[in-house]
Amino acid sequence: MVEENLLVNPFGWAAIILVATSLILSYRVLFGPTLADRIVGINTVTTKTVVILAIFGFIAKEYFFLDLAIVLLMVNAVGGLILAKYMEGAK
Amino acid sequence: MIEYFLLLLGESIMVFGTLGILRFPDVYTRLHAATKCDTGGAMTILIALAIASEAPLLIKLKFLVLAFLIALINPMVSHAIARGAYKYGIKPEVVVDMYAWDNP
Numbered sequence: 396m397v398e399e400n401l402l403v404n405p406f407g408w409a410a411i412i413l414v415a416t417s418l419i420l421s422y423r424v425l426f427g428p429t430l431a432d433r434i435v436g437i438n439t440v441t442t443k444t445v446v447i448l449a450i451f452g453f454i455a456k457e458y459f460f461l462d463l464a465i466v467l468l469m470v471n472a473v474g475g476l477i478l479a480k481y482m483e484g485a486k
Numbered sequence: 487m488i489e490y491f492l493l494l495l496g497e498s499i500m501v502f503g504t505l506g507i508l509r510f511p512d513v514y515t516r517l518h519a520a521t522k523c524d525t526g527g528a529m530t531i532l533i534a535l536a537i538a539s540e541a542p543l544l545i546k547l548k549f550l551v552l553a554f555l556i557a558l559i560n561p562m563v564s565h566a567i568a569r570g571a572y573k574y575g576i577k578p579e580v581v582v583d584m585y586a587w588d589n590p
Contacts, residue, residue, distance in 0.1 A: 405490060405493060406493065406535070406538070409493055409496075409497055409531065412497055412500070412501070413497075413500065416500060416501060416504040419504055419508065420504055420507060420508075422508070423507055423508060423516075429513060429571075429574075429576055430574065431513045431517075431567060431570070431571035431574065431576060432513055432516065434567055435507065435513070435516055435517055435520050435567060436507065438520065438560075438563060438564070438567070439503070439504075439507060439520050439524050442524050442525075442528055442556065442560060443500070443524075443528075445528065445552070445556070446527075446528050446531050446532065449531075449532060449535060449549065449552060450531075450535065453535050453538070453539055456541075458541060458545050458548070461545070461548045461549065461552065464552055465548075465551070465552060465555065468552070468555055468556065468559060469555075469559075471559070471563070472559040472562070472563055475563035475566065475567065476562075476563060476566050478567075478570075479563070479566035479567050479569065479570035480566075480570065481570075482567075482570035482571060482573070482574045483569070483570045483573045483574070485574065
């Protein structure tokens with residue numbers, strides 16, 4: 396049970412730093428000057444979320460989190476491509 | 487020992503990428519910081535997890551598959567966003583003048 400605490404594991408500290416940087420990045424998503432800035436912020440936050448899911452799966456030894464991370468990464472790819480195609484068409 | 491070194495390297499890459507996205511002046515420079523630093527940081531942290539894990543070999547291989555998919559997908563999406571932003575009408579503000587650097 397001690398092993399599953401976030402604050403004794405260095406990987407848990409890594410997850411806390413990733414959550415903090417994602418919260419800082421939400422400034423770029425909310426107040427970005429153009430549409431492309433917001434899409435860059437969303438893409439980066441989603442990649443950080445994939446790494447956070449992998450770290451939680453490693454700490455709790457519940458390895459189905461890795462499947463969730465792979466699915467979220469593929470959704471990120473399709474969503475980013477669709478938003479880029481929308482940005483090409485919209486003027 | 488080496489997994490903690492890789493973890494520290496990945497975390498520092500992530501933090502400096504966040505600083506770059508917050509402080510750079512333009513979409514294209516922000517995209518440069520995002521794609522380089524985020525892809526490198528995520529892959530380094532996932533390789534550290536694959537080394538430090540005590541799981542059987544197939545689950546370690548799943549961490550490496552995740553790192554490979556990040557290396558495949560993230561530059562592709564960044565390229566598409568840069569192309570879309572240029573066709574959307576955003577002109578780059580930063581101009582690099584190498585001749586003025588050499589001859590002040």
